[in-house]
Amino acid sequence: MIRRAIALAWLRVRREKGRTILGVAGITAIGALLFDMLLLGNGLLVSFRERLDRSGFDVRVIASESAVIAGPPIERVTAKTAILRRAPSIAAVQRVRLGSADVEGVQAAHHVTVAGVDPDALVPWSMIDGTFPSVGGPPAAIVINRNMSRVFHLMVGSRLVLEGRCGAALHPLPLQAQVSGIAAFQNDATDALTAASSYAAVAALCGESDSDRADMLLIRSNAAAGGADAAAAAARAALPDLHVLTNEQIVERFSRIEFSYFRQLSSVLTAVTLFFGLLLVAVLLTVSVNQQLGEMAALRALGLSRGRVMAGVLCESALLIGIGGTAAIPIGGMLSIWLDHILRSLPGIPADARFFVFTARALAIHAALLVAGAVLAALYPMRLVAVLPIAETLRREVVS
């Protein structure tokens, strides 16, 4: 019965070209939007997770759960770093101290974020040009990002003077620096000005050469000794006063807070789009069925069962939504490029972040929603057919 119903529905869809093309076009547009909202729901998280993993570190230690980046500092960081390095599940530890500075001679509008790290340890960026020497200055070796190179016309070997805007000192001494390399930093926004130097240089930049503090500790776990979870557990045991987060936990936190708007937007728009699309398809099918009541009554009179005629309506719904929903995937892909381009112009968004990331899960949910949608949209038209009074309808068609 289903095969015959599909065959008849396919004939009807093929031969009523105008209605079919317009209906499928509408479903394609709505379906593309639906698909994109499903991509948006997880896209930024997938992109964020990928960038975190690319940094080479999978655990972070911070002083407070208030902010993953630049919360209160970790005190006595040298000793704490040494403790962590002794743990078998920890392969590498890097302390990071963050500061901000102005480039001397340039307007105050260009504030540079400077990260201080131990040059001998694993660094959280990837070099594009030059090096990051372990033996430093004066002048202090500094690695800059591409944007800083472009804005200040700097290249490897260029010299500059940084005036610190961090720390408690009112007027710290300027830092003489020389560009030793150009690097790509993990969370750089498109317009970010980012640099990195030795830990000692950044401490001096902030006028706190005697302090022993850092804004965070980055840990790379030993995969053979239990991975990130084991490293995190070791760090918690060693430093109970501090907050330890694996990359997974950071992603979860971002999902809950910073990305919450986009998750909510995705959920709300998915629901609204689905409802709207179902309504439109249901209206289209209902009008179509109403126009064919005479034919439906004739088919019933000829001997087609109620279930058979209802199946025809369901198959028509499935065909329209199936064709439109399938076409929506490539259209949605193209639409997502446009929407992604819009959203990536948000201030502070990392340059390589992606809001719309294709995942098999999104595709599966899209397919499931299409199937459910085909059934739901056909419910009312199927009911019209189910309760169709054959004789009365035939009589009415004759009179009209």
Next chain:
Amino acid sequence: MVAARDISRVFEMPAGPVHALRRVSLAVDAAEYVSVVGPSGCGKSTLLHLLGGIDVPTTGSVMVDGVDVGSLPDNARSAVRLKRIGLVFQRFFLLPMLTAWENVELPLAESGVGRAERRRRTKDLLEYVGLAERADHRPAQLSGGEMQRVAIARALANRPALVLADEPTGELDQATGAQIVALFDRLNADGTALVVVTHDAAVASRAGRTIQMRDGSIVGESHRS
């Protein structure tokens, strides 16, 4: 073949009940040709719908080959219509997006007939009604008479023992109507029982027996001499 025993049909309307049929009894034998005549609103079409199992009597019973179709569930009644009864309507009711061939083939496909047998039978039926060369045309490309002939071919698809026709020439001119009547004559001669509802005396006169109805009741019966 088919027998209506004391059937009544009452329609409940907002303005009050309408007695479309009042205790009508009628029997049609195999290969019999019966016409039903009467003024508009006398219950002719209602009687036809009840005989065909399209509607269910308020009281009484309709027996088709000894089975009370009124007591059957909807699916079973549909199966009786599909395989045992052929229906021809005044408005033809062909599916507009199907060709003549596909319209005739439809009941065969729904009955589960195999492809080869469907092809053969559809070809034979279109030849029978003289429309073999119009098989690929859709209803919009056919004249009224041609559409009715396709409808008749469709009604004959599953070799029904009984064909019920409701005003089959109502939308046709006299000449075309005569073609349809000739086709009915041929059907009956080939052994198919026919019940034709009509207000056209010329059509009614071709039947072996004519039933006169008025106000929901049978008021007379005549036989062709």
Next chain:
Amino acid sequence: MRRLSFVIPALVTAWSTLGSSSSPALLPDALVSRQLFEREHLSVGETVELSRSASGGAAKHFRIAGVYEPTPDPMRFAQERLELRVHLPDAEGLAASGPPGVPVTGINVQLRDAADAAGFASDVERRLPGVTARSTSASDDRVATFTVLDRFHLAIAIVTLLGSGAFLLALMVMLVDERRETVATLRLIGLTRARLVTQILIEGALIAGAGAAFGIVFAAAAEPAFNRFFQWRYDTALVFVRVTPAIAIRSVAFAVPVGLAASAVAGWTVLRRRTLLQVGR
């Protein structure tokens, strides 16, 4: 009191067990946000200990003097507003290290002449290198954020409009086609194409206008429900959805032409055919 660790920006990092001999009446006051108050089950008059250090060092005691509702901040709506406020002199000593005094992150200034804000800000930046001064009415990153979000929502609205336009066209074509015999009869009687097109366009305009009006009424009626949901979800007083006259006008300006265009196309599909064909001759 218990040791808690939760999110409080700027001033506080941890609570610790109270062992003070200070009388509550002599302690400095602190106001806590409603969210913090509810989450930690605090009470007005209770004494708490604040510290900026993760280990709880250099702590000071405060008395909870009251509860306040944080000003809704659209840039931070997803964050739990766990915060408190103390008088600036009372915050002295909470800094973990550095010179005496209290480091501040911002200074709000009320000018005698508000129109002079931009000039004053430039003057401050010139006199105090390293300090950023900005008029509160000047655009900043937050405006850029909402500009981008506005463009994003507009993009979605455009796609939705295209999709619904296609559906509307399909429906109008089907509905107008249903009336093709009526249209043909009117043409046979003598009505001109222009007369019938006008009729169809007027019908389309009425339907589109009524639909747009219904849509706006529906959106306005749904506005409180959306706001209540998101205010509950994020525990904030922020207003998320507001149907303004400008938005209503913009919606009507998009919807009505789409409806008219659909009517026009549907009317054309019927009127382009020969009249006699439409009456089946």
